[in-house]
Amino acid sequence: MGYRVVVAGATGNVGREMLNILAEREFPIDQLAVLASARSQGDEVEFGETGKKYKIQNIENFDPAGWDMALFAIGSDATKKHAPRFAAAGCTVIDNSSLYRMDPDVPLIVPEVNPEAIDGYKARNIIANPNCSTAQMVVALKPLHDAAGITRVVVSTYQSVSGAGKAGMDELFEQSRNIFVGDPAEPKKFTKQIAFNVIPHIDSFLDDGFTKEEWKMVVETKKILDPKIKVVATCVRVPVFVGHSEAINIEMERELSAEDAQKILREAPGIMLIDKREDGGYVTPIECVGEFATFVSRVREDPTVENGLVLWCVSDNLRKGAALNAVQIAELLGRRHLKKDS
Numbered sequence: 001m002g003y004r005v006v007v008a009g010a011t012g013n014v015g016r017e018m019l020n021i022l023a024e025r026e027f028p029i030d031q032l033a034v035l036a037s038a039r040s041q042g043d044e045v046e047f048g049e050t051g052k053k054y055k056i057q058n059i060e061n062f063d064p065a066g067w068d069m070a071l072f073a074i075g076s077d078a079t080k081k082h083a084p085r086f087a088a089a090g091c092t093v094i095d096n097s098s099l100y101r102m103d104p105d106v107p108l109i110v111p112e113v114n115p116e117a118i119d120g121y122k123a124r125n126i127i128a129n130p131n132c133s134t135a136q137m138v139v140a141l142k143p144l145h146d147a148a149g150i151t152r153v154v155v156s157t158y159q160s161v162s163g164a165g166k167a168g169m170d171e172l173f174e175q176s177r178n179i180f181v182g183d184p185a186e187p188k189k190f191t192k193q194i195a196f197n198v199i200p201h202i203d204s205f206l207d208d209g210f211t212k213e214e215w216k217m218v219v220e221t222k223k224i225l226d227p228k229i230k231v232v233a234t235c236v237r238v239p240v241f242v243g244h245s246e247a248i249n250i251e252m253e254r255e256l257s258a259e260d261a262q263k264i265l266r267e268a269p270g271i272m273l274i275d276k277r278e279d280g281g282y283v284t285p286i287e288c289v290g291e292f293a294t295f296v297s298r299v300r301e302d303p304t305v306e307n308g309l310v311l312w313c314v315s316d317n318l319r320k321g322a323a324l325n326a327v328q329i330a331e332l333l334g335r336r337h338l339k340k341d342s
């Protein structure tokens with residue numbers, strides 16, 4: 001016995017990865033519905049490498065009654081329109097948008113970090129997926145927080161253009177290609193040229209000078225991991241297609257040597273430690289693409305603060321940062337609340 005599962009947003013970067021990962025992890029599915037907007041109705045999408053294809057249905061006309069869960073990757077506006085009716089019909093929504101993340105009645109879940117928080121999902125029948133840059137960071141921080149009590153985090157991110165959707169990827173490709181013919185093309189998706197450049201601006205600016213992306217890393221880390229942790233972020237767009245990287249400085253209540261931190265990280269759920277102090281002894285974004293793991297490298301003690309560590313964290317932002325985490329939430333929901341007779 002499996003679940004009746006809906007994937008909404010099946011034509012976008014994240015929606016396609018959700019289908020790939022449901023197939024790769026052999027999620028127990030009795031029936032699958034793939035939804036998108038009217039303009040994609042009737043198109044076909046592949047279910048991973050199973051060879052199965054599914055016709056896209058128009059979300060506007062879809063009746064969620066009788067369906068167990070819906071993985072949403074349709075953006076905040078469409079989520080606002082459709083999530084309440086799916087939830088009211090008894091179809092639990094696992095939402096990748098930012099709409100419900102800070103709603104006190106909606107659990108914000110990273111299964112390796114706060115699985116027990118999912119038990120509060122019945123209040124709205126909606127579960128929120130964190131921002132991609134938050135997800136990989138809290139996976140890396142959780143085991144160190146349990147061991148030594150993190151008090152402060154300073155993070156700089158190096159975020160790939162796929163975080164801005166297909167348009168972001170297309171812009172990097174076209175600019176990079178056109179530069180060699182002397183015409184880098186005017187920025188459209190990004191505020192400035194992204195090819196061979198970096199842009200210290202993701203999402204919109206807030207009154208305090210931080211961006212909304214930086215604010216998300218602060219408030220989401222507090223909700224998922226520990227509200228007492230002080231977090232400050234600088235989020236930067238870099239000319240990489242897939243894979244977010246982060247340089248993370250942490251201060252802790254208790255001393256933890258780099259060696260002990262490596263031992264803890266090596267055993268922690270969801271983490272792959274690749275950390276040798278030699279040429280190539282670390283992970284780069286190109287190597288994380290298509291992987292499930294959150295990779296950690298360059299673990300070292302920070303001599304400038306008491307009980308400080310510095311580390312490098314890389315993960316596929318379309319996977320752990322979005323689609324994989326959503327599927328892991330679906331697995332957790334099934335295990336803890338929607339048990340099916342085998």
Ligand code: 2RA
Pocket residue numbers: 131132133159160162163164202213
């Ligand atoms: C980005 N985290 O990277 C944001 C949304 N995916 O653009």
